[in-house]
Amino acid sequence: MTDKADKAAKLDAADELADLRAQFVLDDTVYLDGNSLGALPRSVPGRIEDVVRRQWGSLRIRSWDESGWWTAPERIGDRIAPLVGAAAGQIVVGDSTSVNIFKAVVGAVRLAGGGAGGREEGVGVRDEILVDATTFPTDGYIAASAARLTGCTLRPVAPDEVPRALGDRTAAVLLNHVDYRTGRLYDLPGLTAAVHAAGAVSVWDLCHSAGALPVGLDEHGVDLAVGCTYKYLNGGPGAPAYLYVRRDHQPRFDSPLPGWNSHADPFGMSTDYAPAPGAVRGRVGTPDILSMLALEAALEVWDDVPIEAVRTKSLALTDFFLECVEAYVPTGAVESVTPTAHASRGSQVALRCAEAGDVMRRLIARGVIGDFREPDILRFGFTPLYVGFGEVERAARVLGEMF
Amino acid sequence: MTDKADKAAKLDAADELADLRAQFVLDDTVYLDGNSLGALPRSVPGRIEDVVRRQWGSLRIRSWDESGWWTAPERIGDRIAPLVGAAAGQIVVGDSTSVNIFKAVVGAVRLAGGGAGGREEGVGVRDEILVDATTFPTDGYIAASAARLTGCTLRPVAPDEVPRALGDRTAAVLLNHVDYRTGRLYDLPGLTAAVHAAGAVSVWDLCHSAGALPVGLDEHGVDLAVGCTYKYLNGGPGAPAYLYVRRDHQPRFDSPLPGWNSHADPFGMSTDYAPAPGAVRGRVGTPDILSMLALEAALEVWDDVPIEAVRTKSLALTDFFLECVEAYVPTGAVESVTPTAHASRGSQVALRCAEAGDVMRRLIARGVIGDFREPDILRFGFTPLYVGFGEVERAARVLGEMF
Numbered sequence: 001m002t003d004k005a006d007k008a009a010k011l012d013a014a015d016e017l018a019d020l021r022a023q024f025v026l027d028d029t030v031y032l033d034g035n036s037l038g039a040l041p042r043s044v045p046g047r048i049e050d051v052v053r054r055q056w057g058s059l060r061i062r063s064w065d066e067s068g069w070w071t072a073p074e075r076i077g078d079r080i081a082p083l084v085g086a087a088a089g090q091i092v093v094g095d096s097t098s099v100n101i102f103k104a105v106v107g108a109v110r111l112a113g114g115g116a117g118g119r120e121e122g123v124g125v126r127d128e129i130l131v132d133a134t135t136f137p138t139d140g141y142i143a144a145s146a147a148r149l150t151g152c153t154l155r156p157v158a159p160d161e162v163p164r165a166l167g168d169r170t171a172a173v174l175l176n177h178v179d180y181r182t183g184r185l186y187d188l189p190g191l192t193a194a195v196h197a198a199g200a201v202s203v204w205d206l207c208h209s210a211g212a213l214p215v216g217l218d219e220h221g222v223d224l225a226v227g228c229t230y231k232y233l234n235g236g237p238g239a240p241a242y243l244y245v246r247r248d249h250q251p252r253f254d255s256p257l258p259g260w261n262s263h264a265d266p267f268g269m270s271t272d273y274a275p276a277p278g279a280v281r282g283r284v285g286t287p288d289i290l291s292m293l294a295l296e297a298a299l300e301v302w303d304d305v306p307i308e309a310v311r312t313k314s315l316a317l318t319d320f321f322l323e324c325v326e327a328y329v330p331t332g333a334v335e336s337v338t339p340t341a342h343a344s345r346g347s348q349v350a351l352r353c354a355e356a357g358d359v360m361r362r363l364i365a366r367g368v369i370g371d372f373r374e375p376d377i378l379r380f381g382f383t384p385l386y387v388g389f390g391e392v393e394r395a396a397r398v399l400g401e402m403f
Numbered sequence: 404m405t406d407k408a409d410k411a412a413k414l415d416a417a418d419e420l421a422d423l424r425a426q427f428v429l430d431d432t433v434y435l436d437g438n439s440l441g442a443l444p445r446s447v448p449g450r451i452e453d454v455v456r457r458q459w460g461s462l463r464i465r466s467w468d469e470s471g472w473w474t475a476p477e478r479i480g481d482r483i484a485p486l487v488g489a490a491a492g493q494i495v496v497g498d499s500t501s502v503n504i505f506k507a508v509v510g511a512v513r514l515a516g517g518g519a520g521g522r523e524e525g526v527g528v529r530d531e532i533l534v535d536a537t538t539f540p541t542d543g544y545i546a547a548s549a550a551r552l553t554g555c556t557l558r559p560v561a562p563d564e565v566p567r568a569l570g571d572r573t574a575a576v577l578l579n580h581v582d583y584r585t586g587r588l589y590d591l592p593g594l595t596a597a598v599h600a601a602g603a604v605s606v607w608d609l610c611h612s613a614g615a616l617p618v619g620l621d622e623h624g625v626d627l628a629v630g631c632t633y634k635y636l637n638g639g640p641g642a643p644a645y646l647y648v649r650r651d652h653q654p655r656f657d658s659p660l661p662g663w664n665s666h667a668d669p670f671g672m673s674t675d676y677a678p679a680p681g682a683v684r685g686r687v688g689t690p691d692i693l694s695m696l697a698l699e700a701a702l703e704v705w706d707d708v709p710i711e712a713v714r715t716k717s718l719a720l721t722d723f724f725l726e727c728v729e730a731y732v733p734t735g736a737v738e739s740v741t742p743t744a745h746a747s748r749g750s751q752v753a754l755r756c757a758e759a760g761d762v763m764r765r766l767i768a769r770g771v772i773g774d775f776r777e778p779d780i781l782r783f784g785f786t787p788l789y790v791g792f793g794e795v796e797r798a799a800r801v802l803g804e805m806f
Contacts, residue, residue: 025456025460025461027461031463033463033464036464037459037463037464037467039460039463040455040456040459040460040463044455045452045455045456045460048451048452048455048693049448049451049452052443052447052448052451052639052697053428053443053448055640056440056443056639056640057428057442057443057448058428058430060434060436060440060442060443060772061436061439061440061772061774063640064440064640069640069641094499095498095499095502096497096498096662096687096688096689096690096691097688097689098660098662098663098664098687098688099498099502099660099662099687099688102659102660106552116519133674135674136663136672137663137666137672137673137674137676138662138663138664138688140674140676141661141662141663141666141676142660142661142662144661144676145658145659145660145661149509149552149553149659150552156674181672228689230689236455236459236692236693237458237459237466237467237472237689237691237692237693238472238689238690238691238692238693238695239691239693240691241688255548256505256548256552257501257502257505257545257548258544258545258547258548259499259501259502259541259544259545260501260539260540260541260544261501261541263540263544267777268777269539269540269584269776269777270540271536271538271540271543271559273540273543273544273547284499284501284502285499285500285501285502285541285644286499286500286631286633286640286641287499287641288499288640288641288642288643288691288693288694289639289640289641289694290451290639290640290641290642290693290694290697291691291692291693291694292641294455294693369463369464371464373672374670374671374672
């Protein structure tokens with residue numbers, strides 16, 4: 001046994017979260033792509049079978065009440081809330097991440113009194129939206145559309161430059177908590193405070209942080225946030241996303257997608273729109289029940305799992321991976337673009353590498369599953385709920401054999 | 404056996420679609436609420452189990468390619484296409500009906516060169532959106548938001564008044580093919596032609612017609628259309644909706660929700676948005692795979708079922724129901740608000756009735772499942788794929804016993 005394998009065995013033996021692995025369907029591959037699609041929780045298949053055969057097949061339309069379908073978006077939102085540091089009643093599940101970003105960015109501009117609608121003689125105009133210049137692309141595309149529709153200008157800026165770019169024309173700022181390529185964790189408390197100091201409204205994309213590390217939405221006064229549920233929350237392919245609207249913003253949250261599900265009296269079938277109070281205001285149309293209830297079952301694994309313990313293990317996993325890469329991979333073959341400082345690291349490691357696409361294909365053929373991101377990034381995600389240290393050692397060892 | 408029961412038996416014996424019933428999970432209730440949530444097709448549970456256990460559980464991230472997840476929205480769109488009279492390549496599945504209405508109405512205003520962005524000195528301004536004044540509420544709410552964001556005025560008009568209301572300021576017109584309350588079928592070819600004659604762009608909501616009667620999108624030159632899949636298409640609770648963009652409009656279709664899934668090169672991860680050609684341009688974010696693949700399985704029942712035969716049976720069912728209601732229900736107890744003329748009737752019958760909410764509760768307790776719509780409507784939907792004439796007779800007979 002090598003030194004690293006020996007160390008891995010000791011780390012696994014001391015891992016307080018090790019038992020959680022049994023709650024997932026896994027095999028003999030090393031699955032380091034949970035930051036793209038989380039593994040299947042064992043609680044899901046039986047639940048979905050019940051939803052399909054009994055709730056849909058037998059109860060049919062009655063399930064909207066009797067099986068709790070109607071209230072699923074806010075009920076499941078409350079289940080996600082503690083994982084991102086939110087009190088109940090502020091998160092609603094439904095629609096894709098992209099659609100929720102649209103609701104949030106337009107909503108943020110309106111909360112800031114910004115956009116073309118805010119123009120009055122002699123009153124300062126907030127007509128600028130700042131967006132992370134290195135963002136996952138959909139955030140930028142949707143923010144551009146939100147800017148166009150609200151009469152704002154979109155200005156891409158590096159997150160580090162946001163404090164300098166903020167001003168009295170800034171309406172909203174859309175940022176990623178963790179960069180999808182590099183795995184860099186940004187300073188959510190500090191950047192949110194800077195946005196507030198400028199009188200603007202913050203929107204955070206939590207796709208690559210929720211379920212991997214503490215977010216502290218309430219504690220840090222985040223205004224609006226959006227995240228997906230199919231990465232570290234293991235909700236399944238294309239599972240619905242969620243929208244957080246801080247409680248004190250809710251009465252003024254003015255969604256650009258006011259569907260019948262967000263009406264104060266949806267079955268009153270009124271031609272006039274009256275928004276529901278609370279998080280429900282973020283709903284739109286009929287929720288996709290199968291995907292949503294799969295997510296609900298998947299979230300059961302989090303019962304009694306403190307997110308702080310998850311973070312501790314996550315950092316230990318990425319530390320150990322970097323240590324093993326250094327030991328096994330020939331010098332110069334790869335270069336980590338993930339920050340070494342814990343305060344700036346999410347739960348993934350991104351390695352720059354020549355011929356990265358080809359290297360990843362060969363890794364996958366050897367049973368180490370990560371992914372490739374253009375142009376030259378090998379991306380490895382570490383889900384603390386089911387990844388062990390022995391797997392980390394194996395992944396780095398196999399990677400070393402690629403060169 | 405009564406006259407009506409005798410007639411029902413004969414109609415059932417002659418029913419060419421009768422065998423299709425065996426493809427659905429049904430019980431001894433009379434399910435006349437398929438216009439709200441279609442019954443479970445027997446093809447669905449096994450498929451979903453495979454999607455969950457094998458595609459997600461074992462193949463995981465590989466399923467985006469190997470299980471065809473990535474292309475599901477357009478593949479399933481092509482499966483819906485013949486049911487609504489569309490050639491392939493014009494329909495994409497995903498998101499809720501409400502979200503698709505938003506894409507379609509904003510897209511329609513832009514296709515018409517309308518809204519605030521169309522204002523130029525000396526050029527006529529198309530700054531009005533017409534909407535069916537009796538529409539299902541979400542269409543009206545979303546159209547109001549689309550109007551607000553594009554600098555248009557929203558004008559609700561009765562569908563019969565649309566030809567008179569159209570003018571050179573009309574940018575877009577949002578209409579329902581079948582009214583959700585009364586079951587009235589509107590003249591899609593005639594109204595579409597009137598919209599075109601005024602130089603405006605039509606958006607049709609097919610929620611209550613697709614799968615129940617021929618729509619003829621291509622034949623009648625409809626510009627944009629939207630529909631749900633959980634009513635007559637039996638896709639399951641909250642199954643994703645679809646968007647039709649007529650082929651010649653696609654190059655200019657300018658979605659207000661340009662997500663990474665509608666990018667010409669989604670994995671290029673470019674910060675600049677370049678829309679994909681074709682129907683894919685209507686996609687937004689990551690599709691909800693479980694709900695979407697349940698829909699795909701559900702659509703198998705349509706193989707070799709001509710929509711004209713479905714329409715013939717649908718009219719026979721509603722004719723016979725009205726005939727039985729007249730025979731069994733005391734005069735004056737109910738009044739049909741559904742047109743008697745076939746050309747103006749969808750696949751449901753709506754009966755106005757005192758204490759309708761209470762009457763429906765008692766009907767349901769007796770095994771006849773319809774629904775109640777405010778303020779005084781008993782609504783019965785007739786899905787030709789699985790409703791038989793004997794059930795129709797029984798439903799009317801039990802209704803008669805309520806008074």
